[in-house]
Amino acid sequence: MEKTDTSNLPPLPDVQAWRAEQGLIGLDWVGMQGIALPLELAGRPLAAQIDASINLRGSQDGARGIHMSRLYAALDGLTQGELTPQRIATTLREFLHSQPAHSDRARLSINGELLLSRPALVSAQRGWKSYPLCIEAQLATAPRLTLKVGVPYSSTCPSSAALSRQAAQQQFLVDFDLESTSLDRQRVAEWLGVHGMPATPHSQRSWAWVTVELSCDEPILPVVELIERIEHALGTPVQTLVKRLDEQAFALANGHNLMFCEDAVRRLYGALRASCRYRACQVMVEHQESLHAHNAVAQLSWQEDDDVA
Known part of the structure; x- marks a missing residue:
């Protein structure tokens, strides 16, 4: 395909930069949702969906809109190696540097499912397990970062x-x-x-959703550490590939690990509250009932330096 000589052509119109009819009206957020990016997290590939946005300040000569392509271009920095808090904070700063006349706040949301290889309880088998996660970051005067993970587990009703x-x-x-x-x-x-078993207790697949606030000075995103801490506290994470001896071990673990949703959320509180690396935490558990047509849920949260959850 032949290239067209554009050296003598007038510059292309920049409609977004034209004065808006209601330029005094600023926008809280404007940007893009559902951008597909290949990221690396915990040494594993992560097919992520990205939401990226900045605010648009209102003024007498307020611009009509933002240059979204500049945000998209800045996102490429997230793909250049392991996803870290510092890399995320740098991307947010690039959002603002790309359009300094109009914005002073930026935010970023990263959603995906991390696949981790998990061992069986007794046998030498292994299998892949998917953990949904969401990383949210905002930058105004200082960056703020939260990590949310979902961990499936089994719960047997006491x-x-x-x-x-x-x-x-x-x-x-x-x-x-x-x-x-x-x-x-x-x-x-x-x-x-x-x-010996004329009746059997009902169990259900359950979910723990844990959101922690992290410092952007962290060298890594502690996603694997957080998942393992949650699974250890609950005691009955769902399994992947199992043999009969693994299934029996799982049944024994459930039998010795009876819990209502209230018990589960308190266990997680105790396990996560003891960690000094989280500035704040929110825990929500969902027991997807096999007895009822509805679910049982419980939630607990705290902020750093709070005396009461």
């Missing part, structure tokens, strides 16, 4: 477990009503293998 145990007790008494008080261990073991 009430349902107690009712199931009672049903097993009652069935045992019925089946051995006429027996002597001294029972043969083998007979009891055989009974347990066939009739």
Whole structure:
């Protein structure tokens, strides 16, 4: 394709910079949503969706709009290596430097799902697990940064477990009503293998959504550390590839780890409140009920230096 000589042509019109009819009216935010970018996080590829915006100040000679292409061009810096708080803060500053006459606030939202290889509970198996995340950053007088992750886990209802145990007790008494008080261990073991679970407690896949505020001076985004802290606190993260011994271990973990949504959110509070690296934290758990057609939820949050959550 032949190139056209533009050296003698007049400059292209810059309509965004023309004076707006209502230029006194500033805009809180203006920008773009859903920009696809290939990022790297925790040494893994992250197919991200980016929202980028700045404010537009109102003035007597206020511009009609912003140059969105300048924001898009600045986003390329996020793709040049591991995604870090410093890289994000630099991108926000470039947003403002690209249009200094009109803006003094910038924000950025990064959404994606991080795939991590996770080991089975007992066997040597491994599998890939997806963790949704959202990184939000704003820059006004100083940058602010939050990291939100979602962690799926299993929760077994304590009430349902107690009712199931009672049903097993009652069935045992019925089946051995006429027996002597001294029972043969083998007979009891055989009974347990066939009739020992007349009722089973209900469990459900559940989600923990944790949002922490970080310092932009952090060398890395502690996403893997945060996920592992959440999974350790809850005790029953969902599994990937399992063998029967892994499935049995998972059943045992659930049986020894009964929790309502209130219990789960308090566990996470205790585990995360003890960390000194988070300026603030919000925890929300969602138990997607198998008994009810609705979900059970609980939420807890705190700010740095708060005495009460």
